[in-house]
Amino acid sequence: MQIATWNVNSLRVRLPQLLDWLGANQPDIVALQETKLPDAAFPAAEIGAAGYHVVFNGQKTYNGVAILARTPLSGAVIEIPSFDDDQRRVLAASCAGVRVVNLYVPNGQAPGSDKYEYKLRWLKALRVWLRAELAQYPRLLVLGDFNIAPDDRDVHDPEAWVGSVHVSEPEREALGELLQIGFLDVFRQFDQPPQAFSWWDYRAGAFRRNHGLRIDLILASRVLAPRCTGCRIDRLARSAERASDHAPVIASFDI
């Protein structure tokens, strides 16, 4: 089974690329972030015609998440319980015997900003929720745009980025505390090329120069992680004309 995560940065713009990509890669489950569409405008018919079931949690202009799957999805949850938030960043569903939690973690803007404090509060509430989810669903996958580069291998120029949003210690600690409750970053279970990133700024030729960060992650519970047989980043999708600023990340599982 192949499961993927992709921040599409507007599903309206990226739908043709997504449909091409689904045809070429045939993933079983796909978590999308930054769909930027209200639910009434979600292209469910086009995605259905491509052979995928879909659940979505969107809003106008900002945020928005969706899960696509070849087999039916059930038990959708659209927010972190007991965390009051009007930003649509969370979608969990069950599929093919696995529980999937799709996340668009807040960007955080810059340490010290209101958005940064919101990011840390959000991550704290997420951890409380995921601990309970893990107890209920041992076969749990948590994937999406985490907006945190786990360590310096995931940063093109760690010295230039010291203390910046996406790499700051409080953010990395929050991610570490999440992993501690029982998840593994499956990308690092395998040999990977150096300088492997999943996001590159649109500006300053960052993709051409491979000035990126690895902030799109697939976390597997301790039960599922040993079933993972590979994980890769699809840079080809990022090189397309009018591409998203994120590349898809794909993991294979022997399930």
Add this chain to the structure above:
DNA sequence: ATGGTGGGCAGCCCA
């Protein structure tokens, strides 16, 4: 080089 580019919605916000 404190800019640069892209998406969304209508002169900025957000990434």
